Amino acid sequence: MGVIVVTGIPGVGKTTVMKKAAEGMDIEFVTFGTVMTEIAKEIGLVKDRDEMRKLTLGQQKDLQIKSAEKIARMENVILDTHCTVKTPKGYMPGLPEWVIKKLNPTAIVVVEASPEEIYNRRAGDPTRNRDPDTKEQIEEHQMINRAAAMSYATLSGATVKIVYNHDNAVDDAVKQTAPVLE
Ligand code: AMP
Ligand code: MG
Numbered sequence: 001m002g003v004i005v006v007t008g009i010p011g012v013g014k015t016t017v018m019k020k021a022a023e024g025m026d027i028e029f030v031t032f033g034t035v036m037t038e039i040a041k042e043i044g045l046v047k048d049r050d051e052m053r054k055l056t057l058g059q060q061k062d063l064q065i066k067s068a069e070k071i072a073r074m075e076n077v078i079l080d081t082h083c084t085v086k087t088p089k090g091y092m093p094g095l096p097e098w099v100i101k102k103l104n105p106t107a108i109v110v111v112e113a114s115p116e117e118i119y120n121r122r123a124g125d126p127t128r129n130r131d132p133d134t135k136e137q138i139e140e141h142q143m144i145n146r147a148a149a150m151s152y153a154t155l156s157g158a159t160v161k162i163v164y165n166h167d168n169a170v171d172d173a174v175k176q177t178a179p180v181l182e
Contacts, residue, residue, distance in 0.1 A: 001027065001076050001106065001181070002075070002076070002104070003071075003074075003077050003079055003103050003105040004077070004078050004079065004105060004180060005079050005081060005105040005158070006078055006079065006080050006081070007083045007108065007110050008082075008110060008111030008112065008145075009082075009138065009142060010122065010128070010130055010131070011118050011122040011125065012112060012113050012118055012165060013111065013121065013165045013170070014109075014111040016165075016170060017163065017165050017170060017174060017177065018078055018109070018111075018177070021174045021177040021181060022078055026076065027076050027077065027078055027181075028074055028076060028077045029077070029078050029080070031080040031081075032067055032071070032079055032080060032081035032082075032094070033049055033081065033082075035067040035070055036063045036064065036067045039063055039066050040052060040055070040059075040063055045059060048129075050129035050130075053086065053087050054087070054088065057089060057092065060087070064094075064096070064099055065099070068098075068099040068102045069102065071103065072103055079105070081094050081095070082094040083108075083145035083148040083149050083152070084141070084144055084148050091141075091144050093148060095148075100152050100155045100156050101155065101156070103156075104156055105152075105158045106158055106159070107159045108149050108153060108159070108160050109161050109163055109177060109180055110146060110149050110163065111164075111173070112142055112163070112165070113164065113165050113166055113167075115136075115138040115139045115142070116135060117166065117167050118138050119134075146162070161179075163176040163177055164176065
């Protein structure tokens with residue numbers, strides 16, 4: 001199976017969908033943001049994961065490379081990450097050339113929902129310090145992520161699978177991921 005990359009904008013529910021999809025399978029589940037945050041904490045750059053996207057682009061890039069090197073040594077992983085990260089300077093590619101070539105995924109899953117669903121899910125999650133995006137900004141971010149996913153596909157040969165995680169339909173979203181995990 002190799003590396004399967006799973007992406008989706010904050011609040012779309014990608015972790016929920018993929019953890020369920022991978023249940024009972026012999027696959028390691030790795031969250032890129034957790035690996036990055038652990039490295040950043042070790043060197044005293046952040047206190048929590050929601051501070052990561054506010055670091056300088058140079059710091060984020062350095063952490064990205066260190067994390068990719070660590071993850072590239074693993075086999076059969078589902079990697080939970082982002083096609084793009086929204087920074088104050090604009091969209092930062094989550095899988096730039098030097099990262100995607102190290103990871104060399106076989107498939108990229110893009111989990112989506114409607115902007116309205118994502119807006120409401122973010123508003124209802126007090127555990128995270130999510131960005132206060134409007135529905136229009138959420139729509140833009142999802143559009144940018146589709147474009148980013150296809151460009152990563154051209155660099156790796158990975159397929160791109162869009163999975164819809166609509167309200168009260170997690171089981172259906174899990175079913176959509178099945179062919180990718182075979
Ligand atoms: P998450 O909880 O999965 O949203 O990850 C926490 C944070 O880690 C994100 O908000 C980003 O700042 C950072 N992060 C995760 N994946 C990447 C990536 N591929 N490239 C750069 N930063 C990332
Ligand atoms: Mg998550």
